[in-house]
Amino acid sequence: MPWLIRVKRKFNAAHYLTNYHGKPEPLHGHTWTVEVFIRADSLDEGGMGYDFVEIDRRLKELLPDYKLLNEVFDFSPSAENVARWLYYKLKQEYPTLEKVVVWETEECGTEFWE
Ligand SMILES: Nc1nc2c(c(=O)[nH]1)N=C([C@H](O)[C@H](O)COP(=O)(O)OP(=O)(O)OP(=O)(O)O)CN2
Numbered sequence: 578m579p580w581l582i583r584v585k586r587k588f589n590a591a592h593y594l595t596n597y598h599g600k601p602e603p604l605h606g607h608t609w610t611v612e613v614f615i616r617a618d619s620l621d622e623g624g625m626g627y628d629f630v631e632i633d634r635r636l637k638e639l640l641p642d643y644k645l646l647n648e649v650f651d652f653s654p655s656a657e658n659v660a661r662w663l664y665y666k667l668k669q670e671y672p673t674l675e676k677v678v679v680w681e682t683e684e685c686g687t688e689f690w691e
Pocket residue numbers: 593594602605654655656657681682
């Protein structure tokens with residue numbers, strides 16, 4: 578019987594797409610929201626699949642808060658690329674990670690899974 582453990586976290590960061598319809602975008606910032614979905618197939622003695630607090634702590638370590646994403650990553654920091662990067666990072670620690678969602682704004686976001 579599976580459960581999906583979900584943890585959401587916000588971070589603030591500036592970025593620009595390096596090739597937006599043929600030219601670099603202007604630099605701008607977002608309050609990004611990420612959400613991760615980790616499947617748990619069993620629960621521990623305390624009734625937890627994975628500890629929300631530990632996942633959130635790891636997200637806090639990984640997410641580049643108050644950074645210019647173009648200086649952090651060697652790829653164009655679109656929501657899609659950020660979602661894929663976070664997925665592969667977390668997958669090493671949580672093999673049952675199902676999906677990562679990244680919202681650039683309230684209205685626009687993307688999901689990455691395999
Ligand atoms: N599929 C994607 N499309 C776009 C991405 C992306 O990462 N994946 N990113 C952008 C831009 O970075 C930008 O964030 C666009 O958002 P926004 O500022 O809302 O764009 P607007 O020009 O509409 O800004 P307003 O403030 O609403 O005028 C673009 N597309």
